[in-house]
Each structure stands twice: as structure tokens, then as C-alpha cells.
């Protein structure tokens with residue numbers, strides 16, 4: 210039994226999965242949420258499913274709730290075969306280019322990178338600290354969302370602003386969703402039966418957060434998210450690209466920094482354009498004749514096509530376009546809208562394959578499509594388990 214406990218923490222929640230790293234098989238998963246509120250909640254799925262409310266004052270209490278949930282189904286934590294804990298960390302800056310064994314110094318650096326990812330790294334640091342003190346006898350590994358993009362060339366990650374200001378504040382493009390882009394591009398190559406280092410791929414991760422990535426022979430060479438996960442595609446509640454001049458205009462119009470943060474991260478994207486942030490709801494509204502919803506989907510698809518065109522140029526053509534995450538895996542209509550009219554580029558969808566109810570990794574391009582078009586489910590937790598296992602042996 211060699212199992213990895215995978216932790217995906219936020220400031221007020223912890224998601225966990227117990228995974229066999231070589232097969233990706235799940236033994237248990239759960240969510241502890243509302244950490245720090247008067248009443249928290251755990252939903253655990255293992256041998257049994259159980260949900261309950263309980264006080265969860267901090268991340269340590271969250272892990273204790275997880276341990277109790279395992280014990281409650283007759284699986285004491287010591288008997289689970291956990292050989293390492295893999296922690297997802299959103300921002301690794303330019304210091305972390307690969308999965309890293311966590312010691313005190315690494316933990317402190319994760320915390321200090323919170324200046325660049327205030328919504329993510331502080332909570333992840335707290336989870337790392339709590340997990341290390343509760344499970345001191347196994348190695349803890351940090352797997353970074355930014356690491357996969359550290360192969361981007363300077364010309365792709367550099368913003369054209371004053372160099373000293375950029376250097377002083379660490380302002381450059383880092384990119385996110387790297388764990389997903391990495392596992393999806395590798396699985397896409399497996400599906401095609403070709404080595405990943407022979408392929409130019411454009412991966413479209415379309416979930417609540419969304420990003421595009423140009424993957425050249427297994428290495429990220431460009432991606433749509435930047436210094437923060439706000440740049441690029443239209444998302445559930447995030448704006449994606451916007452003229453920085455618009456922010457100056459709003460600042461001069463009375464917005465403060467926190468107002469802008471709430472506007473761009475929380476009241477923009479599909480939610481801002483329609484009042485609902487879930488793609489299914491937007492589609493249903495559009496189908497029912499709602500004009501704002503119709504426009505939102507057009508803006509959403511237009512932005513994806515904008516990056517698709519850009520990355521065809523960056524890569525000098527593509528061997529595969531790969532759709533993943535909630536919208537990418539499930540919305541045949543959106544995939545058709547993205548690929549419409551791109552025959553000149555050798556991109557031709559097969560309507561029947563695209564519309565099929567099949568799940569799992571699959572080809573949806575026409576036989577005469579020069580570019581393969583694929584749907585490949587993402588699995589970030591399995592990838593974290595795999596990378597953790599590779600590091601600790």
C-alpha cells in the first residue's frame with residue numbers, strides 16, 4: 210500500500226483525496242469547509258459517505274475532522290498506507306520550477322509568495338503547517354500551479370513596463386492551471402499514441418477559472434493567465450483581459466483597490482455579464498432568448514478563439530487542440546462555437562463525435578481535420594499524487 214494524501218486547500222476550506230499514485234485510483238475524498246466560521250462542515254466519501262456540521266476553528270481542526278472521519282468508518286489514519294502528502298500550491302513564483310519537498314524554509318517561501326497570490330497561498334501555507342504537525346512522519350511535497358509554465362521564454366512572460374518597477378514588485382507572467390495543462394497534454398499524447406515531445410498542443414482549460422496554454426513538445430511556451438489568475442479568458446466571475454487603462458479610469462472615478470479586486474475577481478466574467486456565473490445557467494438563459502446571456506457566450510467564445518489564433522502563431526501551427534475542465538469537457542455547443550469557421554487552419558470538428566454522450570478522453574475532429582481535436586478530462590489530484598510519488602520514490 211503506497212498511497213498519497215492530496216491536499217487542495219483554500220483559506221476557508223480543505224479538499225482531500227487518498228490516491229494510489231500509479232493507477233490514479235481513489236480510496237477516499239472529502240471537503241472540510243467554512244473553516245473559521247462559527248459552524249464548519251465536513252463531507253467525507255470513503256467506505257461510507259458521511260456529512261456533518263462541527264466547529265472547525267482552523268486548518269488543524271480541519272485535518273482532525275478528516276482523521277476522525279476516516280476513524281469513524283473503521284480506517285484509522287495510521288492504517289491507510291499514506292506514504293506522503295502532496296499539497297497543491299497555486300503560486301510558486303520563479304523560485305519553484307518543480308515539485309518540492311517541504312521543509313521549514315520552503316514553507317516560509319510559500320507564505321512569502323502570498324504577496325503575489327493573496328487569495329491562495331496564505332491558506333495553503335496554513336494547511337501545509339497544520340498537516341506537517343499532524344503527520345510529521347511522512348514527507349510533504351508542494352506541487353505548484355505555476356511550475357509547468359516556468360519553461361515560457363522571456364518574451365512570453367515579460368510585460369512591457371518599466372523594467373525596474375517590474376523587478377521590484379515581481380511583475381511578470383507566471384501562469385496558472387499548470388498541473389492541469391501538464392496532465393492533460395500528456396494524456397492527449399497518450400490518446401494519440403504519440404510521444405508528447407513530438408506534439409504542438411493548444412490546451413483549453415475551461416472551468417470556473419479558465420486558461421489557454423500553448424504546449425510545445427511537452428513544455429509550456431505561453432499561457433493566458435499572468436501575474437495572477439485574472440488575466441486571459443472570460444471566466445465564471447473573473448473578467449480576464451481588460452485594458453489596464455480601464456482600471457485607471459475606474460480608480461480615478463472613485464474605485465479603491467479592494468473595490469477593483471471585488472469587481473474584477475468577483476463581479477465580472479459570465480456573472481458580471483448575465484447575473485449568473487455557472488455556464489450551464491448562462492446557456493439555459495441564452496436558449497430561452499435572454500439577450501445578455503447570448504452576448505456573454507459570444508464574448509466567452511470570441512476570447513477563446515482569440516487565444517487559439519494567437520497560439521497557432523506562437524507554435525507555428527498545432528497538432529492538437531484539447532478541451533478540458535467543466536465547460537470544455539461537457540459543452541459540445543461551446544466546442545462547436547470555438548471551432549466554427551476554422552477550416553482554413555485545418556481545424557474541422559466532427560459534429561457527431563462532438564455531440565456524442567461518450568465520456569473520457571476522446572477524439573472529436575473530423576477524419577480530414579489536419580489538427581486533432583480532443584476532449585481530455587483533467588485530473589489535477591491524480592497528477593499531484595503522481596508528481597509527489599515520483600519525488601519521494
Ligand code: ADP
Nearest residue numbers: 415416417418486487488489534535536539540
Ligand atoms: P472548477 O474551476 O471549479 O474546478 P469545473 O472544471 O468543475 O470548475 O467547471 C465548472 C464549470 O463547468 C461551470 O461553469 C459549469 O457550468 C460548467 N459545466 C459543468 N457541466 C457542464 C455541462 N454539462 N455543460 C456545460 N457546462 C458545464
